[in-house]
Amino acid sequence: MHILIACDKFRGSLTAAEANAAIAAGLAQSALSAHATFVCLPIADGGEGTIDALSGPGTARVEGVARGPFGGTAPAYFAHDAGAGRAVIEMAAIAGHAAAKDAGYDPDKASSVGVGDLILAALDAGAHEIVVALGGSISVDGGAGALHALGGRFADASGKDLGIPAGRALARVAGVDLSGLDPRAGRARIIVAADVDNPLTGPNGAAAVFGPQKGVKPEEVAAFDAALGHFDDMVAAALGRGSYAAEPFAGAAGGMMTGLSAISPTTATDGFALVQAHHKLEEAIRRADLVVTGEGSLDGQSLGGKGPVGIARMAMAAGVPCLAFAGRVAAQPDALGAAGVTAAFAIAQGPQTLDDALGNAAPSLTVTARAAFALYESALRPGGR
Numbered sequence: 108m109h110i111l112i113a114c115d116k117f118r119g120s121l122t123a124a125e126a127n128a129a130i131a132a133g134l135a136q137s138a139l140s141a142h143a144t145f146v147c148l149p150i151a152d153g154g155e156g157t158i159d160a161l162s163g164p165g166t167a168r169v170e171g172v173a174r175g176p177f178g179g180t181a182p183a184y185f186a187h188d189a190g191a192g193r194a195v196i197e198m199a200a201i202a203g204h205a206a207a208k209d210a211g212y213d214p215d216k217a218s219s220v221g222v223g224d225l226i227l228a229a230l231d232a233g234a235h236e237i238v239v240a241l242g243g244s245i246s247v248d249g250g251a252g253a254l255h256a257l258g259g260r261f262a263d264a265s266g267k268d269l270g271i272p273a274g275r276a277l278a279r280v281a282g283v284d285l286s287g288l289d290p291r292a293g294r295a296r297i298i299v300a301a302d303v304d305n306p307l308t309g310p311n312g313a314a315a316v317f318g319p320q321k322g323v324k325p326e327e328v329a330a331f332d333a334a335l336g337h338f339d340d341m342v343a344a345a346l347g348r349g350s351y352a353a354e355p356f357a358g359a360a361g362g363m364m365t366g367l368s369a370i371s372p373t374t375a376t377d378g379f380a381l382v383q384a385h386h387k388l389e390e391a392i393r394r395a396d397l398v399v400t401g402e403g404s405l406d407g408q409s410l411g412g413k414g415p416v417g418i419a420r421m422a423m424a425a426g427v428p429c430l431a432f433a434g435r436v437a438a439q440p441d442a443l444g445a446a447g448v449t450a451a452f453a454i455a456q457g458p459q460t461l462d463d464a465l466g467n468a469a470p471s472l473t474v475t476a477r478a479a480f481a482l483y484e485s486a487l488r489p490g491g492r
């Protein structure tokens with residue numbers, strides 16, 4: 108039999124590739140390995156791990172530095188496929204939650220300027236197609252920081268330069284000057300890979316839904332929402348386009364679509380769909396007799412279209428059973444079954460602290476996978492069903 112192992116990251120503990128390897132180790136320790144071949148494909152949904160999921164034989168990791176969300180510089184990287192002229196940037200790596208561990212969250216200061224620095228570096232490398240994976244960000248700046256890095260400038264009503272505005276300061280932008288944009292940007296194309304399709308403003312917008320995760324207090328949501336809408340209007344006026352306020356994906360990563368659209372022709376897509384096409388997942392699933400997937404938490408958000416459930420749904424359509432592993436399984440069994448998950452397994456090995464669970468994720472996943480594969484193998488034996 109042939110097995111496809113295609114996990115997303117287990118956030119805080121394992122990358123997608125590490126999760127795949129842990130499951131493969133469990134397979135090797137089970138009786139099923141005697142008559143099974145397997146292939147591992149890392150998946151992602153537009154958040155962390157997208158670089159790995161979209162990398163291929165011609166991809167190189169380019170190291171450098173970029174400005175952090177609260178100032179200063181930090182080590183940074185992007186993936187570059189010189190043959191295809193494509194670069195992949197993960198916003199979480201330069202303006203993500205890790206940057207808030209020491210500095211804390213401050214949505215009025217957190218900037219996406221580092222993303223712009225990486226776009227410049229990708230242009231320097233010769234990329235003409237730049238994928239920006241938006242998941243895991245901590246900024247609510249409408250992409251103003253990224254736009255500033257590429258040469259955009261912002262002024263208040265008196266004509267005073269505002270520097271790099273973020274959060275509620277976006278409401279003070281009275282003019283957007285794009286005359287200094289790097290001319291190479293206009294000849295490139297930006298593809299936004301998002302893990303959510305929320306609009307920019309309103310009750311389902313960037314400030315209302317994701318602002319609290321980035322430090323926006325409940326009583327501040329309306330002001331942040333208004334500031335984002337105002338900034339989008341200013342960028343729209345500078346570009347001669349309509350408002351993005353109600354556009355799908357415009358609310359991802361604190362409204363990054365607004366700023367990125369002023370840098371270069373920009374399109375948005377579901378991150379998992381991009382990975383799906385890259386790996387030709389439907390074909391890979393049709394070739395499999397068993398599909399195995401997983402992520403840190405199988406929950407309501409998973410059922411909303413996250414990568415592992417996307418895998419399970421494709422497996423169900425192809426008539427292939429699908430096993431899922433997770434640090435915790437919080438979704439109801441019936442809901443998972445309806446989404447194509449044949450069986451789901453939580454990998455915790457008895458009571459333990461969260462730190463212990465995260466630190467032991469790889470061996471726990473291997474042990475759980477070994478047991479699941481042993482159970483599956485026994486069911487395949489004559490008389491085993």
